[in-house]
Amino acid sequence: MRAADRETAIRAAALRIFRRKGYDAASMQEIADAVGLNKGSLYYYISSKQELLVRLFEGRAEQVLGEMDTAASRPGTPRERLRAIVRVYVLGVLRNLDAVHVYVREEHSFPRTALQQVRRTHQAMRDHFERVIVDGMRQGDFVERDSKLATLALLGTCTWVHRWYRPGGRLTETAVADDFAERAVRMLCA
Amino acid sequence: MRAADRETAIRAAALRIFRRKGYDAASMQEIADAVGLNKGSLYYYISSKQELLVRLFEGRAEQVLGEMDTAASRPGTPRERLRAIVRVYVLGVLRNLDAVHVYVREEHSFPRTALQQVRRTHQAMRDHFERVIVDGMRQGDFVERDSKLATLALLGTCTWVHRWYRPGGRLTETAVADDFAERAVRMLCA
DNA sequence: CTTTCTACCGAACGGTCGGTCTGCTAATGT
DNA sequence: ACATTAGCAGACCGACCGTTCGGTAGAAAG
Known part of the structure; x- marks a missing residue:
């Protein structure tokens, strides 16, 4: 070999x-x-x-972040952009189920420098969520509420997927991603 | 001593x-x-x-489940009951931050019998969520969508709290619980 | 004063772990 | 034909682990 x-x-x-x-x-x-x-x-x-x-985690988070960059930079209403970002993020989790699971569990075993690197990437993802949420609130698409809490609520929904999704089960990856994208918009709309 | x-x-x-x-x-x-x-x-x-x-986990989940029982059995519209259940659940997580953290991480280290016991309790909590969601859909309070996915989305939001909440920070426990209860209703309403 | 019991110490045990070292083998380059 | 090196086996090391156990100081009981 x-x-x-x-x-x-x-x-x-x-x-x-x-x-x-x-x-x-x-x-x-x-x-x-x-x-x-x-x-x-x-x-x-x-x-x-x-x-x-x-x-084990080299490139994975950066890959998803890149997809989120393009999803967020496309023109469209905050609703459309939020849908796109959620979709990309959920699919990123679903395509890296094992890695997400291990990371969530073993984050504290990382050496300092590696941890900082991954944390930065995650922070960038969170910023994507928060930015589009704030935009939506300013433009009146979304109801005015604590944007940080909204971000954390959304991230929780999307990240927790790794705990219950079983490949080959009732739901395809895109089915979950589309459904959650729709729910995200509903959660924020007035 | x-x-x-x-x-x-x-x-x-x-x-x-x-x-x-x-x-x-x-x-x-x-x-x-x-x-x-x-x-x-x-x-x-x-x-x-x-x-x-x-x-370390003796009684904790059962305590929260008991509170959910009473919250769910009180009369009221599905919206009101959902709000109450989410509130109780989030507060349960917030009051057992360390325990939730350790459980999520070490679930797989549990012996079989203890694991089954805890799983049953968690299943009962999930049932509470799903039941009020289905009720709300039937009565037209909530929009008709996959109720299982709605339950998982909600549980994700509420459980993920243990990863980011810091006691003594900007938000009190009840502030988070109330906000998330409101968001839960919004996510499900038409 | 003697006995009993509680709470604890200190040492040791068998075992497993991550990691190292030495050296064999087969392929490759010259 | 020879030298070199990549790829790997297997023995081994020191550290540390969870757990056990004989023993004991001190309080309580008789």
């Missing part, structure tokens, strides 16, 4: 096992078994367990 | 430390240090680390 494939396999196995057992409870031996390697051989590809954890 | 006080102190310390470091990463030594005991002496009061974890 090529080296790049091994790395991918190791990360995939680690993500799966961290999700199932948690970061601390998961052992490097289990990850090694899952990819068919000896435990010590893992350290040919990674430098530490913590670094492996952090690497 | 009296034995009952010690037990209380141990649980308080464990809850605090589990919240800060996670169940697996927290050591019995830290808990012992926090209450001023030798590590081994903890086992005079508890039988295992896992049992200590489970005991």
Whole structure:
């Protein structure tokens, strides 16, 4: 197997096992078994367990943030833009179910610098929500209320999806995203 | 120090430390240090680390569920009842911030029987939400949409509070609860 | 004063963990 | 034909973990 494939396999196995057992409870031996390697051989590809954890999230949040950027910059009423942003965010959660789960759980195990990086990205996402909400309130599309609380309420709805969504179940990803986008608008309208 | 006080102190310390470091990463030594005991002496009061974890949640969910029962059984329109239920639930989360945090994080570390017990209680809470939502749709108070998705959206908003609320900050507990109760109604109304 | 019981200490145990080190093997480059 | 190196196995280390246990100071009971 090529080296790049091994790395991918190791990360995939680690993500799966961290999700199932948690970061601390998961052992490097289990990850090694899952990819068919000896435990010590893992350290040919990674430098530490913590670094492996952090690497699992590389690019994911930035990818979703990029999609939110374009969704937010398209012309349209605040209602339309909110719908688009919510859709993109929910789909981002749904397409990274395991990663979101592990991040929410293990955020505190991150080293300081990596944590700051991810936090910045998340803050940027929150800003997208809040900006369109404030815009909507100014233009009269949305009812005037605490915009920060509105943002947190919305983020809660959308992020919590990772706790109950089961792929292959009754609902497709887009069905959930569309439904929540509509609900978000309703929650804010007068 | 009296034995009952010690037990209380141990649980308080464990809850605090589990919240800060996670169940697996927290050591019995830290808990012992926090209450001023030798590590081994903890086992005079508890039988295992896992049992200590489970005991932290005794009665909490049942307490909130009881309050939801009374809130749901009071007469009133679905709007009023929904408001009351959301209020009680959010306040329940806010008054048990650490416990909710640890539970969400360590649910998978619970032994089977304890897990089933807590899951039943949570299911009962979800049923309260869904029932009043379905009632409201039937009576025309709420717009007809997928009631299960509405329940999950609402639960997400209310439960996610534990991730961002900081006691002593800008918002009081009742301020958040009241605001979210109002938002819940808006999200469901036509 | 003696016995009993409570609350606790200190040491140790078996086991697991993340991580290191040495060296083999097969492929690759020259 | 030879040297080099990537890729990996397997033994191993020190640290730390949850848990157990023999023992004991001091209060309470008799």
